[in-house]
Amino acid sequence: MKEILVRSLSGLFYVILLLLCIHYEPALLILLGAFGIICIAEFKKLIQLKSFIPYLIFFLGYGFFAFWLYAFHSTSDIDKLVQIIIVISIFVQLFLIKDLFSDKGIPLFGSKRFILSTFYLSSGFVFLILIPYFYKDFNPNILLGAFLLIWTNDSFAYLVGKNFGKQKLFEKISPKKTVEGFLGGLFFACVASYFIATYSNTLNFTHWLILSIIISVFGTLGDLIESKFKRQAGVKDSGIIMPGHGGLMDRLDSIIFAAPFIYLFLRMLRYVS
Numbered sequence: 001m002k003e004i005l006v007r008s009l010s011g012l013f014y015v016i017l018l019l020l021c022i023h024y025e026p027a028l029l030i031l032l033g034a035f036g037i038i039c040i041a042e043f044k045k046l047i048q049l050k051s052f053i054p055y056l057i058f059f060l061g062y063g064f065f066a067f068w069l070y071a072f073h074s075t076s077d078i079d080k081l082v083q084i085i086i087v088i089s090i091f092v093q094l095f096l097i098k099d100l101f102s103d104k105g106i107p108l109f110g111s112k113r114f115i116l117s118t119f120y121l122s123s124g125f126v127f128l129i130l131i132p133y134f135y136k137d138f139n140p141n142i143l144l145g146a147f148l149l150i151w152t153n154d155s156f157a158y159l160v161g162k163n164f165g166k167q168k169l170f171e172k173i174s175p176k177k178t179v180e181g182f183l184g185g186l187f188f189a190c191v192a193s194y195f196i197a198t199y200s201n202t203l204n205f206t207h208w209l210i211l212s213i214i215i216s217v218f219g220t221l222g223d224l225i226e227s228k229f230k231r232q233a234g235v236k237d238s239g240i241i242m243p244g245h246g247g248l249m250d251r252l253d254s255i256i257f258a259a260p261f262i263y264l265f266l267r268m269l270r271y272v273s
Helices: 002-021 025-046 053-072 076-100 110-133 141-164 179-200 205-233 248-272
Strands: 168-170 174-178
Touching: 002 025, 002 141, 025 053, 025 110, 025 205, 025 248, 053 110, 076 110, 076 205, 076 248, 110 141, 110 248, 141 174, 141 179, 141 205, 141 248, 168 179, 168 205, 174 179, 174 205, 179 205, 205 248
Parallel strands: none
Antiparallel strands: 168 174
16 A cells, blocks of 8 residues: 555656646756656666766757757757657667567667667657647647657556456566557557547647557557666666656656657658648
């Protein structure tokens, strides 16, 4: 009972903190920057990287984009740079997905550790702050909708999997995840997309429905990939900063992995519409 209470209070604090900051531009940029630094620290331990360089890369990369977006509210002048980061980040993530289906561990030779910390983790936070500027002016409702879809997917995947789950999804990596749980999370995320489209005054229902599928699929893959990193490191959680939950990366792994695909979809909408 005490463990459930601690877990609930810890999760509630995280959600309230995010909700309080998400509509205030400087607070959101600072909060996600702080989250990124914590996640870098946790990830460095998982991949046994002792160098300070990932911190430096994050400060330079995230700091540059945060300053640019806050000052100009547009990426039109640096659009080619954004495109390059999208392409590299998605390629890195596709290789991580490939490694997920391999019985071997994720290769962690020297240079790959830096590639992962840059184009898997740091770039994920860059895309999280790019999403609210999809309309050029700061509008965090799409980012808030993405978080709501992640939370809906995770909650119902857990509830459906716990009560009805029989077929394992990736038993060797995450024994508790089931196919039924994944489908349950996906279904309720699709349902939630209707209400987000109705009340957020952002995208239409069709677009939010597609986003709910993107977020559920790639969010689940991100969760599984982090689980494989933890299994290789021989730890249960990425950290201890959130009592009852583990590390901050344990809470953000899904949205970090899904962020480049969310932003890519939004860019595609801009060119189609």
